[in-house]
Amino acid sequence: MRHAFTGLTVLTVVGLAALAWAQQAPAPRRYTMEELHRSGGVPRGWKFTLPAGDAAKGRGLFRELECYKCHAIKDGGFPPAGGDAKSAGPELTGMGANHPAEYFAESILAPNAVLVDGPGFVGPDGRSIMPGFADSLGVTQLVDLVAFLKSLTGAEGHAHGAAAMEGTAGDYVVRLAYAAPGAGHLMVFVSDATTGEPVPYLPVTVTLRGEGLKPRTVRLAPMVGAQGFHYGASVAVADETETATIAIGRTTMRVMPSAKGRFVRPVTIRLDWSP
Numbered sequence: 001m002r003h004a005f006t007g008l009t010v011l012t013v014v015g016l017a018a019l020a021w022a023q024q025a026p027a028p029r030r031y032t033m034e035e036l037h038r039s040g041g042v043p044r045g046w047k048f049t050l051p052a053g054d055a056a057k058g059r060g061l062f063r064e065l066e067c068y069k070c071h072a073i074k075d076g077g078f079p080p081a082g083g084d085a086k087s088a089g090p091e092l093t094g095m096g097a098n099h100p101a102e103y104f105a106e107s108i109l110a111p112n113a114v115l116v117d118g119p120g121f122v123g124p125d126g127r128s129i130m131p132g133f134a135d136s137l138g139v140t141q142l143v144d145l146v147a148f149l150k151s152l153t154g155a156e157g158h159a160h161g162a163a164a165m166e167g168t169a170g171d172y173v174v175r176l177a178y179a180a181p182g183a184g185h186l187m188v189f190v191s192d193a194t195t196g197e198p199v200p201y202l203p204v205t206v207t208l209r210g211e212g213l214k215p216r217t218v219r220l221a222p223m224v225g226a227q228g229f230h231y232g233a234s235v236a237v238a239d240e241t242e243t244a245t246i247a248i249g250r251t252t253m254r255v256m257p258s259a260k261g262r263f264v265r266p267v268t269i270r271l272d273w274s275p
């Protein structure tokens, strides 16, 4: 009897979540079962997206479940965190912009999947001291809690530096990164705007400009490092640099008829330099 009731509750909750998801989801893509099986069981570039939730209800849950005991939120209106050795955890102030919703969901359901290092965060058994909430939270509760965490976008606190140098141009999402230690390494990550897959075999150059600087064009070569496949060059970039214009030429890959017209149009994109 109890099981039947729980089953019904879960169904209702999933139904509501599906409704919320339907309201914000992009237009559906259609596939045959054969196509799905051929591409590994999911559409290429598929990613699980959590439905939108109710941040105000999530705030209530954050209090009710006593998350605040281990996680401080500056000006969040919760009782102070910490207090004893069993309640350590990273401050969550302003962290909404730094992680996708699905990462928050995983942190709550499976705290050991990614272990964030910090004083007292990990117990002597090598596991997170955060309890997993997979057995105790309903789907709607999870979705609302995540909406609350995503709403924490205050500038101070848990910020990881400047905004990403990223933009979309033609078929591509282009991200620029610069690792300063040592000689300096410039990296451009180019991925397919539709599937998210990295796109190889492209000629890529970056032109750096800034007040009082002679524009400088650097040709990048395909390479792989700890950050994955990218187009890169070892260069020292001047502090005065203000913009980086990335030019992507026609791919040297053979483009099959089923991808006709893709990766062949040259594009340029200008990004503000903010490493």
Ligand code: HEC
Residues within 6 Å of the ligand: 062, 065, 066, 067, 068, 069, 070, 071, 086, 087, 088, 089, 090, 095, 104, 107, 108, 111, 112, 114, 115, 116, 117, 120, 121, 122, 128, 129, 130, 131, 133, 145, 149
């Ligand atoms: C007993 C202390 C404790 C409680 C209670 C607790 N957490 Fe945590 N939490 C931690 C610790 C420690 C970590 C860092 C280690 C890890 O990655 O699990 C963490 C990590 C996280 C992260 C990832 C943070 C990051 O910077 O990547 C999120 C999000 C989070 N917790 C949310 C919650 C929410 C929401 C609740 C309440 C439902 C909660 N926590 C309850 C201790 C706690």
